[in-house]
Amino acid sequence: MxxxxxxxxxxxxxxxxxxxxxxxxxxxxxxxxxxxxSGSGKTTLLRLLCGFERxxxxxxxxxGRIVSSAADHVPPEQRRIGYVPQEGALFPHLSVAENIVxxxxxxxxxxxxxxxxxxxxxxxxxxxxxxxxQQLSGGQQQRVALARALAPSPALVLLDEPFSAxxxxxxxxxxxxxxxxxxxxxxxxxxxxHDQSEALSMGHQVAVLWDGRLVQVASxxxxxxxxxxxxxxxxxGDAVLLPGVAGNGQVQCALGTLAxxxxxxxxxxxxxxRPEQIRLLPLSGAxxxxxxxxxxIFYGHDACVRLRTGGVSPIELTARVPxxxxxxxxxxxxLAIEGSVAAFA
Amino acid sequence: MSAAAVSxxxxxxxxxxxxxxFGLLGAAVGVALLVLLPLVVTLKQAAGFGLDNAAxxxxxxxxxxxxxxxxxxxxxSTIACAVIGTAAAWFVxxxxxxxRRAWAVLAAVPLAVPPFITSYAWVSLSQSLQDFLGALLVVxxxxxxxxxxxxxxxxxxxxxxxxxxxxxxxxxxxxxxxRVILPQLKPALLGGMLLVALGVLSxxxxxxxxxxxxxxxxxxxxxxxxxxxxxxxxLASVLMLLCLVCLVAEFKVRGMARYDRLDRGxxxxxxxxxxxxxxxxxxxxxxxxxxxxxxxxLGMILYWLMQHGDAAITPVEVSAEQLLSSTGASLGLGxxxxxxxxxxxxxxxxxxxxxxxxxxxxxxxxxxxxxGVPGIVIALAVVxxxxxxxxxxYQSATMLVCTYSILFLPLALVSVRAALVQAEPRLExxxxxxxxxxxxxxxxxxxxxxxxxxxxxxxxxxxxxxxxLTATLLLAPIGTDTLAKEVWVDTSALxxxxxxxxxxxxxxxxxxxxxxxxxxxxKSAVLDHTQR
Numbered sequence: 001m002x003x004x005x006x007x008x009x010x011x012x013x014x015x016x017x018x019x020x021x022x023x024x025x026x027x028x029x030x031x032x033x034x035x036x037x038s039g040s041g042k043t044t045l046l047r048l049l050c051g052f053e054r055x056x057x058x059x060x061x062x063x064g065r066i067v068s069s070a071a072d073h074v075p076p077e078q079r080r081i082g083y084v085p086q087e088g089a090l091f092p093h094l095s096v097a098e099n100i101v102x103x104x105x106x107x108x109x110x111x112x113x114x115x116x117x118x119x120x121x122x123x124x125x126x127x128x129x130x131x132x133x134q135q136l137s138g139g140q141q142q143r144v145a146l147a148r149a150l151a152p153s154p155a156l157v158l159l160d161e162p163f164s165a166x167x168x169x170x171x172x173x174x175x176x177x178x179x180x181x182x183x184x185x186x187x188x189x190x191x192x193x194h195d196q197s198e199a200l201s202m203g204h205q206v207a208v209l210w211d212g213r214l215v216q217v218a219s220x221x222x223x224x225x226x227x228x229x230x231x232x233x234x235x236x237g238d239a240v241l242l243p244g245v246a247g248n249g250q251v252q253c254a255l256g257t258l259a260x261x262x263x264x265x266x267x268x269x270x271x272x273x274r275p276e277q278i279r280l281l282p283l284s285g286a287x288x289x290x291x292x293x294x295x296x297i298f299y300g301h302d303a304c305v306r307l308r309t310g311g312v313s314p315i316e317l318t319a320r321v322p323x324x325x326x327x328x329x330x331x332x333x334x335l336a337i338e339g340s341v342a343a344f345a
Numbered sequence: 346m347s348a349a350a351v352s353x354x355x356x357x358x359x360x361x362x363x364x365x366x367f368g369l370l371g372a373a374v375g376v377a378l379l380v381l382l383p384l385v386v387t388l389k390q391a392a393g394f395g396l397d398n399a400a401x402x403x404x405x406x407x408x409x410x411x412x413x414x415x416x417x418x419x420x421x422s423t424i425a426c427a428v429i430g431t432a433a434a435w436f437v438x439x440x441x442x443x444x445r446r447a448w449a450v451l452a453a454v455p456l457a458v459p460p461f462i463t464s465y466a467w468v469s470l471s472q473s474l475q476d477f478l479g480a481l482l483v484v485x486x487x488x489x490x491x492x493x494x495x496x497x498x499x500x501x502x503x504x505x506x507x508x509x510x511x512x513x514x515x516x517x518x519x520x521x522x523x524r525v526i527l528p529q530l531k532p533a534l535l536g537g538m539l540l541v542a543l544g545v546l547s548x549x550x551x552x553x554x555x556x557x558x559x560x561x562x563x564x565x566x567x568x569x570x571x572x573x574x575x576x577x578x579x580l581a582s583v584l585m586l587l588c589l590v591c592l593v594a595e596f597k598v599r600g601m602a603r604y605d606r607l608d609r610g611x612x613x614x615x616x617x618x619x620x621x622x623x624x625x626x627x628x629x630x631x632x633x634x635x636x637x638x639x640x641x642x643l644g645m646i647l648y649w650l651m652q653h654g655d656a657a658i659t660p661v662e663v664s665a666e667q668l669l670s671s672t673g674a675s676l677g678l679g680x681x682x683x684x685x686x687x688x689x690x691x692x693x694x695x696x697x698x699x700x701x702x703x704x705x706x707x708x709x710x711x712x713x714x715x716x717g718v719p720g721i722v723i724a725l726a727v728v729x730x731x732x733x734x735x736x737x738x739y740q741s742a743t744m745l746v747c748t749y750s751i752l753f754l755p756l757a758l759v760s761v762r763a764a765l766v767q768a769e770p771r772l773e774x775x776x777x778x779x780x781x782x783x784x785x786x787x788x789x790x791x792x793x794x795x796x797x798x799x800x801x802x803x804x805x806x807x808x809x810x811x812x813x814l815t816a817t818l819l820l821a822p823i824g825t826d827t828l829a830k831e832v833w834v835d836t837s838a839l840x841x842x843x844x845x846x847x848x849x850x851x852x853x854x855x856x857x858x859x860x861x862x863x864x865x866x867x868k869s870a871v872l873d874h875t876q877r
Binding site for chain 1: 504506507509510511512513514515516517524525528529531616
């Protein structure tokens with residue numbers, strides 16, 4: 001498996017610029033999730049990597065070999081890229097086994113080379129080999145599509161929103177199976193998705209694509225805790241943004257004095273905290289931040305609590321609390337903030 | 346299962362459990378029996394022939410020659426159509442061929458030119474184009490759109506992700522076509538090929554003008570020679586058998602595992618291959634195809650239009666009154682046929698849509714089966730019925746229009762049924778709950794929804810009737826000379842210049858109405874019929 005290096009990649013469709021100067025390096029054997037809202041250019045980026053479209057500028061190198069640049073365009077069939085399209089796209093006229101060996105030379109197709117091994121790799125039993133794809137569930141189709149992509153030992157595996165068509169329960173299970181199969185195969189992989197939790201849970205690194213630009217490339221934890229800007233903070237997850245004043249590793253805001261992460265700006269700032277950092281405590285009478293519960297949305301494992309703080313300039317915010325300890329509307333609670341917070345100038 | 350799916354299955358069940366109104370059922374059965382009538386009459390006549398006589402008639406060397414000719418032309422033209430149609434569809438739908446929109450239209454247009462007109466054009470170009478090669482040329486160019494259209498539609502409907510997956514798995518464009526695209530085109534391609542085979546088996550006018558002897562031309566000759574019809578009926582039965590084989594095969598192909606897309610995602614535009622220098626030979630190919638399928642027929646008509654009557658081999662005078670009366674006859678019969686056929690298709694279509702069940706299915710199959718009876722067989726059966734049973738109707742316009750209805754009911758039923766599906770019962774129920782009575786609901790809900798489809802059905806039948814030759818030839822009242830009949834008579838007399846104005850008018854009416862049909866009801870109105 002190889003390293004992928006993208007430099008200054010850009011693409012226009014007519015007057016519309018879809019990608020502007022994308023730089024990204026994916027280390028050998030790692031999985032990078034490209035996260036972006038719809039229309040951000042994710043699919044275009046993926047199609048450029050596959051070679052289905054030609055780039056207008058920049059270069060793509062796989063393991064040091066240029067596959068796309070101003071001068072060169074290696075056709076898709078010569079790039080050794082395993083592509084797992086949205087919803088699998090299994091060949092409907094072929095059985096599962098025939099789908100898996102599709103990209104292999106004739107002798108290996110006849111011998112059904114590695115079918116059993118690959119089925120096992122993606123967590124399906126060998127009985128599936130002779131079934132038509134129509135008889136598989138969405139998640140099983142997705143796994144066969146991955147096995148098919150892995151069969152010719154590609155240099156890179158690209159996954160295009162592979163789980164978006166699956167229902168919630170199947171999605172979690174399939175995600176896990178796919179992640180295991182990719183790491184067992186030692187594959188270098190790029191996963192494109194608009195689903196934050198999918199990107200955060202599967203990517204070793206997450207690259208956020210926003211309006212044709214990569215705005216941040218970071219580990220999932222860093223991206224969630226220290227996003228590059230407030231918009232991104234809201235896109236990655238639920239965010240509470242409050243005005244405040246930062247200095248000396250602390251920040252003053254409506255919720256009191258909070259610990260600030262390192263490397264944050266000074267002076268007037270916007271404070272970012274995540275709803276699960278807010279703890280609701282019984283009133284103790286001390287000079288603590290207080291709020292009234294407006295509404296509780298109960299999800300089972302947790303609950304979202306909409307709150308309004310007291311004082312001269314009340315603000316509304318949302319806290320996420322464990323389901324077993326959700327308050328009731330109208331209740332007065334004290335607020336405590338766990339951990340440090342981020343801030344934007 | 347979603348709530349919507351549950352409610353539709355429930356609706357479906359309650360609809361099929363509801364009692365079918367007796368009047369509707371009676372009307373539908375009556376129509377199906379009418380369509381079946383020629384088949385029964387022909388079989389009965391053939392059966393009355395006696396086994397010894399039948400053997401004697403069928404085991405002549407002539408019948409062997411006819412069978413050989415027929416099978417040869419059917420197989421070669423079907424293969425030629427498949428190759429031309431598929432190649433044209435692939436280049437139009439899958440490559441960056443310059444001017445592909447124009448080629449897409451030009452490749453479909455020959456469907457609107459009746460084969461006997463194409464035949465007339467080639468015969469008038471050169472007498473040497475007769476016999477097998479001429480016949481192959483004419484029917485291949487006339488029938489290949491029946492493959493081009495469904496294959497192009499299948500290519501458009503194919504999920505581009507399949508091709509992309511294949512490319513990323515290391516397949517070049519040719520391997521991708523062979524291993525991914527072609528297998529998925531199989532239903533459309535095989536279905537189209539069988540329809541072409543059925544069309545060529547039933548073709549009469551084109552072969553007769555080319556003096557190429559097949560079953561249809563011999564049935565006609567036999568009928569002209571004896572008039573008693575039993576010899577013709579015997580041959581007709583053999584021809585029907587061949588047609589039914591094609592029809593059953595087509596039915597099987599239609600039922601063949603449809604390679605439905607496995608997914609439900611939004612569709613992207615397909616990959617188009619850059620042709621590079623190869624675009625020149627492809628463009629020359631498309632140019633040649635257009636020249637042969639459209640350039641020659643239309644050009645020859647124009648050429649003869651500009652010649653004076655005496656330039657033709659046998660001069661015949663053409664008067665304006667004659668032209669006018671022929672056009673009037675063609676249009677009148679076309680309108681009457683369209684109206685009657687659509688009305689007759691209504692009860693059956695309504696039954697199929699609203700009261701699906703075993704009876705409806707049987708009636709549908711009966712009408713489908715009737716599609717396999719060649720026009721000449723239907724026409725001869727009607728002639729014999731008229732002579733023996735309804736003598737006063739013999740060679741009356743009524744009889745001719747009824748024959749058109751029998752011929753084209755299967756064609757109309759497809760559109761009528763699709764139109765009635767548009768008017769869902771729950772919409773009618775909603776209208777009733779909003780206070781509209783039965784009549785108001787029909788007027789304000791059902792007709793606006795189903796109207797365009799019914800119009801399309803009538804228009805399809807109109808075009809088919811105007812360009813119909815065989816039944817018109819055998820059944821038109823004396824003195825009713827339609828455009829098609831005039832072309833036939835003049836061409837048979839080698840009066841090519843005299844035939845030209847009639848041919849020009851006929852092609853103009855056919856092209857204009859097809860264009861009108863497409864622009865009013867969308868391309869699918871025409872497309873669906875080639876895909877049935």
